[in-house]
Amino acid sequence: MNIRHSFAFGLAVFLFQLPLAAYAATVTYDGITFPDGDVSFADDYRDVVVGDPAPTAGNFDPAATIGAPDGSAYSLGQGGYVTLEFTDNSLTGSGDDSADLHIFEVGPLVEDTFVWISTDNENFISLDKVFGSTSSIDIDPYLLDAGIDPFTQFSYVRLQDDPNENTSNVTYAGADIDAVGAITSAPPVTSVPGPGSLGLIFGGLFALGARRVLRDRALDQKS
Numbered sequence: 001m002n003i004r005h006s007f008a009f010g011l012a013v014f015l016f017q018l019p020l021a022a023y024a025a026t027v028t029y030d031g032i033t034f035p036d037g038d039v040s041f042a043d044d045y046r047d048v049v050v051g052d053p054a055p056t057a058g059n060f061d062p063a064a065t066i067g068a069p070d071g072s073a074y075s076l077g078q079g080g081y082v083t084l085e086f087t088d089n090s091l092t093g094s095g096d097d098s099a100d101l102h103i104f105e106v107g108p109l110v111e112d113t114f115v116w117i118s119t120d121n122e123n124f125i126s127l128d129k130v131f132g133s134t135s136s137i138d139i140d141p142y143l144l145d146a147g148i149d150p151f152t153q154f155s156y157v158r159l160q161d162d163p164n165e166n167t168s169n170v171t172y173a174g175a176d177i178d179a180v181g182a183i184t185s186a187p188p189v190t191s192v193p194g195p196g197s198l199g200l201i202f203g204g205l206f207a208l209g210a211r212r213v214l215r216d217r218a219l220d221q222k223s
Helices: 003-021 140-145 195-222
Strands: 027-029 033-036 044-049 080-087 101-106 113-118 124-130 133-137 156-161 176-182
Touching: 033 176, 101 113, 101 124, 124 133, 124 140, 156 176
Parallel strands: none
Antiparallel strands: 027 033, 044 080, 080 156, 101 133, 101 176, 113 124, 113 156
16 A cells, blocks of 8 residues: 555545544533533533523623533623524434433522524524523424424524513523533534535545556556
């Protein structure tokens, strides 16, 4: 095998290993197990709308919602919302009745939160709401009701405080979001080729290598 063939083979092996390299060991938080480890949690926040009334103390930083749960949180304010993004993984359905998404909400009050998911941060699918504290959602029934493939990969989760719940608490107004995790986690939507793409890549590399072998043999025979 010459250097060019070695390079093609090495590239194929590298691409094959990409989906596996993104995932870490299983982790468990508050009794909820995430098979793909800390990569399962949201990586960034996008749209932030502070509710009215806004919290008057404490949890003002939406960055507190990023990563694994650590006890810190962001208070949405009464009726406020935040959109979180998965960048090194994605959320998908499991194809059964097991939980796929988990919301970690902290604080002294149990506050309801409406939940939506999206592939593009423009078109959202409602998952109804979770009823405070740490809550899991099986997203499959909602996707089936909407006529969507349950294995569709979602990059965005929007959380909105229920404006009709706990209206008397202004100090930490709104649900206090610590973290959002994909229990059923898949590779990121854009950066990792899917099985079909990998098949095309491997096929192309094989064909390229075969053509080069035939060409090298032809050149050897002429010489």
